[in-house]
Amino acid sequence: MGTTDVAHADPILIGKGLTKIYASNGSDVARNAAVDGIDVSLMPGECLAIIGESGSGKTTLSRLLLGQLRPDAGQVAYQGSPVLRGSAAARSLARDSALVFQNPFASLDPRWTIGRSVAEPLLAAGRRRSGHLWHRRQDGTDLADRVAKVLSEVQLDPDRFMTAYPSDLSGGQAQRAAIARALVVKPRILLADEPMSAIDVSARVGILHTLQSIMAQSRQQADPSNGMSMIIISHDLGVVQHIADRVMVLSQGRVVEEGPVQTILDHPSQSYTRQLLAAATL
Amino acid sequence: MSLNIDGLSLSINGRTILDRVNLRVADGQRVGLIGSSGSGKSMIARSVLGTAPLTASLSGSILVDGLQILGSDDRSLADLRGSRMGMIFQNPSTALNPVKKVYSQVELPLRRHYRLSTQERHRRVMEILAQVGLDADLAGSYPHELSGGQQQRAAIATALVTKPRLILADEPTTALDAVTQRQIVDLLVSLVDQSGASLLFITHDFSVLARVADYCYILDAGRVVESGQTQSILHSPSSPQGRTLVGAARELTLRADGGKHGNY
Amino acid sequence: MSWEHTDRPRLGLRAIFPGRLGFLGRMRVVLASMWRKASGRYSLIVLAMWILFSLVSRFWTPVPIWTTDGYRIWQAPSRDHLLGTDGTGADILSWLMAGSATNLAISLLAVLLSGLLGLLLVMAMVSRSSGVSQTVVVLVDALISLPTVLLALILAVPLGPSIAVVVVACGFGYGLNLARIVRPQALLAAESDYVRSARHSGVGSFRIFCTHLVPNVIPVLCVQLSMSAGTSVLAEAGLTYLGVGVPAGLPSWGHSLTTSVKFINVFPLTVLWPGLVVTMVVVALNLFGDALRDAIDPVTNSGLRAAVAAAGRSALRSGERQEKSAQSNDSGHHVENAIRTGEGDQSCR
Numbered sequence: 096m097g098t099t100d101v102a103h104a105d106p107i108l109i110g111k112g113l114t115k116i117y118a119s120n121g122s123d124v125a126r127n128a129a130v131d132g133i134d135v136s137l138m139p140g141e142c143l144a145i146i147g148e149s150g151s152g153k154t155t156l157s158r159l160l161l162g163q164l165r166p167d168a169g170q171v172a173y174q175g176s177p178v179l180r181g182s183a184a185a186r187s188l189a190r191d192s193a194l195v196f197q198n199p200f201a202s203l204d205p206r207w208t209i210g211r212s213v214a215e216p217l218l219a220a221g222r223r224r225s226g227h228l229w230h231r232r233q234d235g236t237d238l239a240d241r242v243a244k245v246l247s248e249v250q251l252d253p254d255r256f257m258t259a260y261p262s263d264l265s266g267g268q269a270q271r272a273a274i275a276r277a278l279v280v281k282p283r284i285l286l287a288d289e290p291m292s293a294i295d296v297s298a299r300v301g302i303l304h305t306l307q308s309i310m311a312q313s314r315q316q317a318d319p320s321n322g323m324s325m326i327i328i329s330h331d332l333g334v335v336q337h338i339a340d341r342v343m344v345l346s347q348g349r350v351v352e353e354g355p356v357q358t359i360l361d362h363p364s365q366s367y368t369r370q371l372l373a374a375a376t377l
Numbered sequence: 378m379s380l381n382i383d384g385l386s387l388s389i390n391g392r393t394i395l396d397r398v399n400l401r402v403a404d405g406q407r408v409g410l411i412g413s414s415g416s417g418k419s420m421i422a423r424s425v426l427g428t429a430p431l432t433a434s435l436s437g438s439i440l441v442d443g444l445q446i447l448g449s450d451d452r453s454l455a456d457l458r459g460s461r462m463g464m465i466f467q468n469p470s471t472a473l474n475p476v477k478k479v480y481s482q483v484e485l486p487l488r489r490h491y492r493l494s495t496q497e498r499h500r501r502v503m504e505i506l507a508q509v510g511l512d513a514d515l516a517g518s519y520p521h522e523l524s525g526g527q528q529q530r531a532a533i534a535t536a537l538v539t540k541p542r543l544i545l546a547d548e549p550t551t552a553l554d555a556v557t558q559r560q561i562v563d564l565l566v567s568l569v570d571q572s573g574a575s576l577l578f579i580t581h582d583f584s585v586l587a588r589v590a591d592y593c594y595i596l597d598a599g600r601v602v603e604s605g606q607t608q609s610i611l612h613s614p615s616s617p618q619g620r621t622l623v624g625a626a627r628e629l630t631l632r633a634d635g636g637k638h639g640n641y
Numbered sequence: 642m643s644w645e646h647t648d649r650p651r652l653g654l655r656a657i658f659p660g661r662l663g664f665l666g667r668m669r670v671v672l673a674s675m676w677r678k679a680s681g682r683y684s685l686i687v688l689a690m691w692i693l694f695s696l697v698s699r700f701w702t703p704v705p706i707w708t709t710d711g712y713r714i715w716q717a718p719s720r721d722h723l724l725g726t727d728g729t730g731a732d733i734l735s736w737l738m739a740g741s742a743t744n745l746a747i748s749l750l751a752v753l754l755s756g757l758l759g760l761l762l763v764m765a766m767v768s769r770s771s772g773v774s775q776t777v778v779v780l781v782d783a784l785i786s787l788p789t790v791l792l793a794l795i796l797a798v799p800l801g802p803s804i805a806v807v808v809v810a811c812g813f814g815y816g817l818n819l820a821r822i823v824r825p826q827a828l829l830a831a832e833s834d835y836v837r838s839a840r841h842s843g844v845g846s847f848r849i850f851c852t853h854l855v856p857n858v859i860p861v862l863c864v865q866l867s868m869s870a871g872t873s874v875l876a877e878a879g880l881t882y883l884g885v886g887v888p889a890g891l892p893s894w895g896h897s898l899t900t901s902v903k904f905i906n907v908f909p910l911t912v913l914w915p916g917l918v919v920t921m922v923v924v925a926l927n928l929f930g931d932a933l934r935d936a937i938d939p940v941t942n943s944g945l946r947a948a949v950a951a952a953g954r955s956a957l958r959s960g961e962r963q964e965k966s967a968q969s970n971d972s973g974h975h976v977e978n979a980i981r982t983g984e985g986d987q988s989c990r
């Protein structure tokens with residue numbers, strides 16, 4: 096879909112030979128690689144879809160890419176510098192990335208109002224900037240404005256939802272709130288881990304449109320190399336066909352097929368990809 | 378076995394969950410019930426099974442093969458459940474008992490409802506496990522050792538082991554990934570067709586429903602807003618809820634002919 | 642509404658965090674929700690009377706407690722002595738009133754101590770360093786095998802019979818128990834996606850504990866702590882009977898029971914009154930915990946959610962109004978007032 100001008104830019108995030116091995120049952124005999132030597136690169140402003148069935152290693156791969164897990168082999172580089180534990184690159188990667196999870200009700204504190212949940216990353220960023228542990232004296236107006244603005248961006252009426260609790264929201268609304276929480280710090284990389292599989296099909300379309308408009312907005316920026324990139328993890332090709340630029344099909348920890356979304360849809364080369372395509376037809 | 382729901386209303390603490398629902402499943406028919414979350418579709422299944430919440434007040438009539446479910450005593454309902462009525466739930470990891478092996482869970486309905494010798498039971502259990510596509514050596518494993526798709530297969534085996542005549546499936550594919558979803562749906566349809574049982578299939582996804590049911594009901598806020606042949610609703614839904622559901626299904630699927638995707 | 646203006650008067654954080662604003666208004670909603678249920682009503686009345694009697698007894702009792710009359714011992718209830726007299730001729734009602742202050746102090750201190758100890762232990766138990774968490778789990782499991790009575794007996798050696806013995810023994814024992822019961826709940830929250838995102842946003846562990854974990858274990862805390870308060874009343878009676886609790890001369894319900902219990906066959910009424918008081922209070926505390934849990938938790942109490950939402954909305958709206966009139970820069974008070982009135986006029990079903 097998107098005609099992104101990414102050919103000349105440098106990748107914002109690169110993973111090389113990423114491998115993660117989980118020892119099953121604690122024994123060394125039955126070690127299986129959840130992620131087995133995967134190379135990934137993510138361009139600024141690009142939307143990369145990672146597709147695979149459950150257990151194919153897509154969530155592990157995403158956590159490796161954001162530096163939340165340490166790879167057993169391979170390396171991640173953010174904006175050209177290697178992401179190592181405690182390094183400056185690791186810190187800026189954490190600062191510049193945001194997460195959206197599968198179950199919106201698990202990703203919002205049930206005892207916090209939506210406004211507070213959405214403001215949390217902003218407050219944390221403010222504390223980090225001022226370097227003060229008890230920094231709270233931020234300008235509330237500015238904060239309220241930014242929270243309200245990001246809520247409107249995800250099509251939630253700030254007047255109604257800022258002070259609502261998650262239990263008063265539908266699945267689709269809660270997922271929008273979770274997306275707002277991720278967007279409020281203007282991340283460079285948005286990682287959405289199955290953002291639509293836990294909600295109703297009719298609400299899924301709304302979430303999809305929201306994500307599409309967010310990507311479109313970030314592409315309209317003056318400097319395309321500053322646009323937000325998105326990694327969307329899914330098991331459903333039908334869900335990501337409209338939003339992804341590039342698709343990576345994972346099976347048993349390996350990349351079985353990779354390419355522009357149109358190519359994958361029109362000329363799938365692997366039988367597994369064909370199964371995925373068949374599963375997504377009406 | 379036929380299911381006749383007439384004017385079923387259900388309210389909990391004065392809040393109306395179901396409002397005069399009429400629904401029919403003829404003998405050997407596969408019927409779909411579709412609605413977004415909170416529309417009350419699971420409550421219909423629970424009412425048919427006689428497991429609606431104790432605080433719920435029900436009115437109307439639910440006839441299963443002429444037997445009135447509403448007001449029936451627990452004993453006769455328990456005899457019906459698991460023998461002539463089978464149930465499949467959304468989440469196989471919670472529908473299966475985590476501390477019992479697959480074999481004994483599949484065997485349980487047989488033990489409860491029929492007097493069979495150990496050999497006969499064993500033969501039937503292994504037969505149904507083969508039918509749902511589970512290897513014989515998985516019979517001795519615990520649910521957590523199986524993948525989500527295998528768990529749902531085990532749950533289907535548990536529901537079908539007694540050869541029920543009416544099967545209620547409440548979102549049996551929602552918790553699974555797309556490829557497994559398709560496999561489970563196709564498996565369920567072929568098993569139901571083989572046995573000639575009736576099926577009430579509950580879902581929120583029209584693309585799943587279209588493969589399962591010839592006839593469907595669209596539920597919204599506890600009311601049936603549209604019903605008809607699945608194909609005709611798929612082509613021209615008349616209610617706004619029907620249009621939303623069909624539109625969502627079309628947008629989130631690829632075209633079968635492999636042509637230009639997405640744009641309808 | 643437009644959110645594009647930049648020079649709006651300062652709203653303050655309270656506008657976005659209505660969950661934290663108007664503590665008094667929040668408590669009013671909570672109390673109203675509790676009052677609506679019979680069990681909540683009973684517990685609130687009994688506890689209010691307990692507090693009231695404790696305060697009043699500091700200044701006044703029907704008969705001064707040290708007034709005894711050797712000719713009027715073991716008397717049945719009468720106009721002069723509403724609940725009768727005990728073996729020294731002292732007024733039972735006055736002693737029970739005076740005792741309520743002691744018991745209230747013991748319960749409050751024991752709850753405070755066990756709450757602090759419990760949360761501290763839970764904080765260590767959910768620590769991300771597995772060394773710390775596993776050590777503390779084992780430590781708590783080991784220490785929990787120490788009976789509260791034995792602990793009190795040991796403490797009584799250096800301290801002698803005193804309130805401190807009861808408070809420390811109860812606070813310690815219940816604190817360990819609390820930690821064990823709260824731990825799974827806290828772990829559930831600690832491993833949730835919202836904590837994962839908070840951590841990813843750079844929120845520190847201590848702040849996550851205070852702002853995410855503690856609010857999410859409050860339902861368990863309510864029940865456990867009020868049960869601890871009830872149990873501490875019983876423990877006081879037991880320990881005082883053993884002679885290591887409240888010292889002779891200091892009125893307490895345990896004291897009233899202890900002095901008369903030997904004569905239960907002869908003068909059952911003198912035992913009945915303190916027994917009745919203790920039972921009523923313990924039942925009230927147990928019911929109080931359940932009612933408070935249901936009322937204080939926004940997940941279960943939709944009325945509280947509605948109140949918070951309405952208060953926040955009116956705070957946001959008042960910010961808008963001020964923007965339009967653009968008069969004062971002292972908006973803080975206006976916002977607070979708006980919040981108060983907003984909370985005052987909302988309906989909570």
